[in-house]
Amino acid sequence: MPPLSYYLWLKPIGPANDLLADTIVRLARENGGPIFDPHVTLAGPIERSEDEIFDMCERFRTRLSPFSIVLDEPHHGLEYFRCVFMRAVPDAAIVRANEVSRQVFELPERPFMPHLSLLYGNHPADERQRIVNGLPGELQLSFAADSFDLIVLNGPEPKDWQTVRSWRFVDAPSVLA
Numbered sequence: 001m002p003p004l005s006y007y008l009w010l011k012p013i014g015p016a017n018d019l020l021a022d023t024i025v026r027l028a029r030e031n032g033g034p035i036f037d038p039h040v041t042l043a044g045p046i047e048r049s050e051d052e053i054f055d056m057c058e059r060f061r062t063r064l065s066p067f068s069i070v071l072d073e074p075h076h077g078l079e080y081f082r083c084v085f086m087r088a089v090p091d092a093a094i095v096r097a098n099e100v101s102r103q104v105f106e107l108p109e110r111p112f113m114p115h116l117s118l119l120y121g122n123h124p125a126d127e128r129q130r131i132v133n134g135l136p137g138e139l140q141l142s143f144a145a146d147s148f149d150l151i152v153l154n155g156p157e158p159k160d161w162q163t164v165r166s167w168r169f170v171d172a173p174s175v176l177a
Contacts, residue, residue, distance in 0.1 A: 006053055006164070007044030007151045008060075008101055010069060011037060012116075012143035019138060020116065027084065027119040031131060036158035040069055040088055040116050042148060043101035050152075050164070053105075057150055057167050060104045065171040066146035067093035071116055074135045076128035083121045084131050086139055088114035097145070120158070145169075 020038035
């Protein structure tokens with residue numbers, strides 16, 4: 001059995017999460033595709049023991065302060081997991097969070113394009129463009145990244161993905177608003 005793969009996700013909360021989750025569900029139902037939690041993948045795959053990863057998560061959470069993620073424009077792509085997505089502005093804070101995650105989790109350097117997927121699938125370009133054109137402007141929003149989730153992929157489908165645990169960045173308030 002291959003080792004489990006873990007990922008670090010930044011998830012929106014509150015009204016931003018509700019709007020994005022509703023959009024994901026609607027697009028999945030209208031266009032065929034799985035339903036998944038709104039998230040920006042910060043790092044992964046991480047293939048180590050869970051105990052080792054937990055220790056690394058504790059170190060990681062102390063190296064960053066909360067920051068904002070700004071979703072600026074809808075796009076579409078050829079990759080299944082980037083069929084239709086909102087681009088996250090690659091500002092200094094999120095780029096640094098990715099760099100720190102690679103250092104702490106000892107991950108190789110690879111291109112980082114922060115985004116929040118809205119639809120998974122293999123749709124033709126004209127269909128992807130039609131979906132992008134129909135997205136509401138309210139999806140161009142921002143949300144606080146004051147915590148991160150450790151996700152384990154128990155299989156290739158989103159239904160097999162589980163949140164193992166969440167950590168708050170060290171300077172984050174202790175209560176979610």
